[in-house]
Amino acid sequence: MTQMTARLGFFVLLMPLLLWLALLIIIPHIDMFLLSLRERVGVGEYETSFANYLILFTEPLYIWTFVRTAVMSVLATAITLIIAFPVSIYIAKIAQGRLQQILFMLCLIPFYVSELVRTFGWMILLRETGIVSNFVQWVGIVDRPVEFLYNDAAIMVGLVYTSMLFMVVPLVTTLESLDNSVIEAGYDLGGSTLSVMREIIIPHAAPGIMSGCIVVFMLSLGNYLTPIMLGGKDSLWFTEMIYNQFIVRFNWELGAAFGFMLLVLSSAIVWAMLRLTGQTLAKTME
Amino acid sequence: MTPDLEAVGLSKTFADFQAVKNVSFTVPAGSFFSILGPSGCGKTTIMRMIAGFLEPSSGDIRIKGESVLGVAPNKRPVNMVFQHLALFPMMNIADNIGYGLRRQKRPKAEIARKVDEVLERIGLPGIGQRKVDELSGGQKQRVAIARCMVLEPDVLLLDEPLGALDLKLREHMKLELKALQEAFETTFIYITHDQSEALVMSDQIAVMNQGRFEQVGTGKDLYYRPQTSFVAGFIGDSNCWEGKVESVDATSTLVRLDNGSAIHGVFDDRTSHVGDSVDIFVRPESIGISRNASDFLDCENRLSGQVHDVIFNGAASRVMLRDSQGGTMIEVALPQSGGSTDLLKGESVHIGWRAAQSTCFVKGAV
Incomplete structure (x- = not known):
């Protein structure tokens, strides 16, 4: 009897999680998958086939956008890591007490503002009549207004800026868990800054680096707002393709196939990153 | 080298x-x-x-x-x-x-x-x-x-x-x-x-x-x-008392504790003057304890008192003694040989130690 109640209690407590998983993740995805397998052969007539997926691979624009989005996201992740790592070391190991809290807050505060407003901030800086353009004219590097927006560099700046916090937080957490005396021991036994970094700090921070990279990569890959706003209408971002299929072209079948391919792509790249660095997903979630 | x-x-x-x-x-x-x-x-x-x-x-x-x-x-x-x-x-x-x-x-x-x-x-x-x-x-x-x-x-x-x-x-x-x-x-x-x-x-x-x-x-x-x-206080255990130098002679110094008891002690390489405030350290293990006063005839310091408590800690067992003259609490090592292991609370006992075993330091001197 008590065993029965215990088991019942277990399921009741588990129910919100199960409902969430089933209703919001599993069912929509199954539905999307089924949708992506429908080929429109006539008005209101459908057949089951992989035709939608074939379109993705045969149409150069689609496959180019697909690859481009993946490469840009990987690049954005790498740049974010390179910038965030020294920042995190400073926050976790060098800054003391109040300064540490203030620096951490400074990383967090931009996120009090919505992503839209933050991206507008970059547009104000980078547009043709913006601050950066005016500044380079004033300095005398150029003699005409320069458009900094609507190119890949602007997209990259936006993606890195949006992702920074999600890299800094896991990095600071893992770096803080590294005992200072372990770093000191590294120096004491003859290590240089470079070798202490390579043999002690980076191996210790590896799970944090990985989880930061996974989050940033996913965020970049799935980002819609930043590429559109900073890269313009022709920014060739894959999420934009999905949006167009669903909303503009009203071709839900193709949109679903695109969405599903994005899921496959992100899973594949995360898996490859884990394999490459010898990490496991469980370790990065600690 | x-x-x-x-x-x-x-x-x-x-x-x-x-x-x-x-x-x-x-x-x-x-x-x-x-x-x-x-x-x-x-x-x-x-x-x-x-x-x-x-x-x-x-x-x-x-x-x-x-x-x-x-x-x-x-x-x-x-x-x-x-x-x-x-x-x-x-x-x-x-x-x-x-x-x-x-x-x-x-x-x-x-x-x-x-x-x-x-x-x-x-x-x-x-x-x-x-x-x-x-x-x-x-x-x-x-x-x-x-x-x-x-x-x-x-x-x-x-x-x-x-x-x-x-x-x-x-x-x-x-x-x-x-x-x-x-x-x-x-x-x-x-x-x-x-x-x-x-x-x-x-x-x-x-x-x-x-x-x-x-x-x-x-x-x-x-x-x-x-x-x-x-x-003296940091290394090993010690009884530590404060007092004033009452008289100085060739071999030892007589120190009057604040509560009236008199202790004979020695100064380590230092001269002291009558009236100096001093700290006296006596190690529990250098104090003898016995039921017979006659055991300590050769000791400069002889006191008697009541057993206040016996703290059993194996080889490091201690007897806490209240001096019957001044009421000072004295910590004495409980010898593991000789008939003192069966001491009871409240019992009257005698203790004694040599002047050389009470080390004195003038207060404030470095």
């Missing part, structure tokens, strides 16, 4: 706090030197200055006669065993020990051979491929020492490395550390707040208090001939 380590007028000031005040000492080659003091006395600061993690505010540190001021920690011929050992958890044991050798760019075969050799010497052959967290506390301890010793440093610094071990293992490691030091013939500088660790292992002990060295000497010196009241 040049000493392995020499500190001259070493001082360290943090913002508004002077952690180390003008400390000088010399450590001969191949000896075991301990710095013993309560926490916050500045011993870790000295250690970190020798290792190179802190720059002294003034003074000099010389290793084998050469000043190491301004030399980075990774360039100094000293290595340190950290308080929590600081083994690298991301490496196996062989890589941990080989870390320093890899930094010296030694050939791989030589590193492997040296690692095997040192593992053999610490009595843990064949554990090279294990992970750090697979070892027991005592094994980690030895690996941490091996990781330093494989680099053949001139001086090995040990920062309370036994603190994290349980009592039995600590007792065992004390002897083992001493044996390792003798086997490697390296100079060990050991800092601790545990007097027993210092007494058991050291050739020389410096007792440190509030940034100064109070006394440097062998364990025996510190125990039998303390030079300051801090050392």
Whole structure:
């Protein structure tokens, strides 16, 4: 009897999680998958086939956008890591007490503002009549207004800026868990800054680096707002393709196939990153 | 022969706090030197200055006669065993020990051979491929020492490395550390707040208090001939009383305690004057206890009192006695031989000790 109640209690407590998983993740995805397998052969007539997926691979624009989005996201992740790592070391190991809290807050505060407003901030800086353009004219590097927006560099700046916090937080957490005396021991036994970094700090921070990279990569890959706003209408971002299929072209079948391919792509790249660095997903979630 | 380590007028000031005040000492080659003091006395600061993690505010540190001021920690011929050992958890044991050798760019075969050799010497052959967290506390301890010793440093610094071990293992490691030091013939500088660790292992002990060295000497010196009241109180147990000098003669000094009892004592190499305020230290183990007053006829100090309490602690058992004259509480070691083990609360007993066993220090004198 008590065993029965215990088991019942277990399921009741588990129910919100199960409902969430089933209703919001599993069912929509199954539905999307089924949708992506429908080929429109006539008005209101459908057949089951992989035709939608074939379109993705045969149409150069689609496959180019697909690859481009993946490469840009990987690049954005790498740049974010390179910038965030020294920042995190400073926050976790060098800054003391109040300064540490203030620096951490400074990383967090931009996120009090919505992503839209933050991206507008970059547009104000980078547009043709913006601050950066005016500044380079004033300095005398150029003699005409320069458009900094609507190119890949602007997209990259936006993606890195949006992702920074999600890299800094896991990095600071893992770096803080590294005992200072372990770093000191590294120096004491003859290590240089470079070798202490390579043999002690980076191996210790590896799970944090990985989880930061996974989050940033996913965020970049799935980002819609930043590429559109900073890269313009022709920014060739894959999420934009999905949006167009669903909303503009009203071709839900193709949109679903695109969405599903994005899921496959992100899973594949995360898996490859884990394999490459010898990490496991469980370790990065600690 | 040049000493392995020499500190001259070493001082360290943090913002508004002077952690180390003008400390000088010399450590001969191949000896075991301990710095013993309560926490916050500045011993870790000295250690970190020798290792190179802190720059002294003034003074000099010389290793084998050469000043190491301004030399980075990774360039100094000293290595340190950290308080929590600081083994690298991301490496196996062989890589941990080989870390320093890899930094010296030694050939791989030589590193492997040296690692095997040192593992053999610490009595843990064949554990090279294990992970750090697979070892027991005592094994980690030895690996941490091996990781330093494989680099053949001139001086090995040990920062309370036994603190994290349980009592039995600590007792065992004390002897083992001493044996390792003798086997490697390296100079060990050991800092601790545990007097027993210092007494058991050291050739020389410096007792440190509030940034100064109070006394440097062998364990025996510190125990039998303390030079300051801090050392007398810190090393071993003591009864400590305050009083005033009443009379001074050739062999001893008579001190009147604040509560009226009179104690005969001696001053260590110091002259005292009638009327001086003094501290008197008497070790519980130097006081005799008996039911017969006649046992103490040759003692200058003879008192009687009531047993207030018997504290049983094996070999370190104590009798708390209330002096029947002045009411002073006196702690007396309970002898394990002779008929005193069956003392009961409230019983009247006699105690006595020689004047030479009560050490007096004039208050305020350094």
